Amino acid sequence: MSFFQTLPALIQVAIAFGTVIMLGCCGEILTEKSGNLNLGIPGVMYLGGIASLTGVFFYERSTENPNGFVCILIATVCAFLAAALGGLIFSFLTTTLRANHNVTGLTLTIFGAGVANFFGGSLNKLAGGVGQISVATTSAAFRTVLFPFAGDLGVVGQLLFSHGFMVYAAILIAVAMQIFLSRSHRGLHLRAVGENPATADAAGINVSIYKYLSTCIGCGIAGLGGMYYVMDYTKGTWAHDGTIETLGWLAVALVIFTTWKPKNAIWGSYLFGMLYWMYLYIPGLSRNTQPLFKMLPYVVTIAVLIVISIHKKRENQPPASLGLPYFREER
């Protein structure tokens, strides 16, 4: 099989993984624009995934004929709220108590993974064994092809239009966030908070509220990424394989790759998805050489870091006060 024959399949999986990464990345961009460096993104994606699964699992068990729309609603609300709660923990620790961002974020990742796998295991037990969780209606609703004409367009239709609604929702979120950050007043205020909180504060902007809200909403959006992975990619089951965490770290890496611009996350996430799966489509790879290709997204991120460091263009740098706690009376 030549590379070009397998390309459509590669693009398919790249879009699936890319969507998870895109949501995580957009959430983290929103968070980092406020100056909060949240390395808990993999953790909140876990929280989003398990909360949505738990929510619809009990809904589908409690009713004879689950409604697809209600399923989506429950999953989305559960995922967003659980992940936003993770963001709230992070905000409280870093903004109110001024704890170290790196330590708090990493702890949140470990916490999220632990909580999610604990409840995932419990759900498996309730359902009667590993792989027995059934949320068929929800999973089907998530994977319903949004555009009915997709089948008529051949390969193009299959590649671009045959996905569930979350793929397109993710793009919409990225576009909306780009517009919010670059065009709106509140976006300007948020960027000021991340660049120079003392200046924003002196201008009468409530720094804490901006930090809290952007972090909680950002985490909520990242949580939707975890939900999409569970509902669409794994079809509503729970696996302990740690893929969500891997995707979460890719999302964090993608933030750097995009130079903190959501518009770049749209294509960047698909590129990361492709690079991640590349190893399956390169002929002649053994188990020993596969990991070399699995690290491609990270290599690309390092390359981008090197390039933007050499160029020193101010617009491509991280928010100036990223990871630094702010205290008004600090001298």
Added chain:
Amino acid sequence: MGQTSSAIELRNVTKTFGSVVANKNICLDIRYGEVLALLGENGSGKTTLMNMLSGIYYPDGGQIYYRGEPVDIRSPKDAHALRIGMIHQHFKLVDLFTAAENIRLGMPGSAGKNVAAQIKEICDRYGFEIDPDQKVYNMNVSQKQTLEIVKVLCHGADVLILDEPTAVLTLQETQKLFRVIKAMKEDGKAIVIITHKLNEVLEVSDRVSILRRGEYIGTVETKDATELSLTEMMVGQKVDLNIDRPLVEKKKPLLEIRDLTIRDDEGNVAIDGVNFYIRGGEMLGVAGIAGCGQKELCEAIAGLRPIESGMMVHGDEDISRMSPKEISARGISMSFIPEDRLGMGLAPSLSITDNVLLKSYKESERHSPFVDRKRGREEANVIIDELGVITPSTETPVRRLSGGNVQKVLLGREIKTNPNVIVTAYPVRGLDINSSYLIYKILNEQKMSGVGILFIGEDLDVMMALCDKIMVLFHGKVMGIVNAATATKEQLGLMMTGSLDLTQIKDTESKKTGIAQDSNIKEETV
């Protein structure tokens, strides 16, 4: 609003940080149509006091009145509502934003829409020039300050507080600022200016309020005040405003610079074929407008910047290819005070003790692998006692000290290493009179003990009184080296702007300025 009606009154305002009382029972009267100067030494609490008006700090005691009504300023937003605007010493601007975006910050959405028109109106009214689409990181300090003023005016402020606005400005820029201040005063705005410079106080203010160590000393009418009377109120004792220039028997040249050429960060020639030497017991001043190679020269002598060509001879060694460590081992000390004071030389978050240890660790390394904190603390205490550093303890992080005290710690530490050449740039930048004179005294003591000093300064009056010789730089070239005792300000001014080049005159007599007859450089090595 009447011409001199009261804008803001402070009654017995008190603020403490931990055990340090920054402000104690301060009373102040700010009136519309008037310029009030707030005068005090470093660390006397001027900025702290004004930060309470702008909502950055909240007072522990006392009451603030706005137009006679008691008010509570809990946040910058409250200060906005009372139309109080502060131009901070460290500008509150987002570097990445354009001028217009910075002004739009904090404005309600509707007001932000026609911000361009507002900017234009205010610029026309007071004669400012700013480009609304210019990014702040592309601006120089004067432009940033103009933007800050335009910003608070756009936000509707009619009480303006300027915290040391002239510290980073040139003479011309300062004059321009004063014209603006007077225009705003005419407009009925209340203006508070914090400054150390007495001549500026006398020039621009109507009344002067004086603080000393956090306490309110009094308020005088500017027209009744003199430099001496203000200084005495500020310091609390009789002071002598004369600067000593002890004469010391000149020794052989300690440091010789021959045909030195250095490039700056952008690759342009910053120092161009410069020759000079410093003898033991001599202070050589370096004058020149900002950015004509002073920083690069300092860095090159300290070994921090590679040189393009030329020699730097110390004793009988060429140090121009040596590492900073090797250079400092030979007794050449550099203290460079950048605009932000803390940037070079001290680690802001470390304590005074730790900063002292940073320089002396090499010696103790020979005895033991562990840091000798006890001795470091003793050394820190010696510096604190000898130079009168005001600090709660030796373990206080340096960034918590006020500017003058930071500089004392830096200079004190450098002197502790027993250097034979001191390179010091802007050692009194932003310092009050008392601290400045103390620094001059320290430098003179070093000079008398035979140390050669390169003094890169800003104030011509000070350099003419303090230094033995003055070298003038213009775009990296030496315009001549003159005897400080006989030089005139006019002559130096002409040389600084490049209108007068003494080296051209001397060259006709085929004698190069800046080369000593009893040079250490042997002819064959030249």
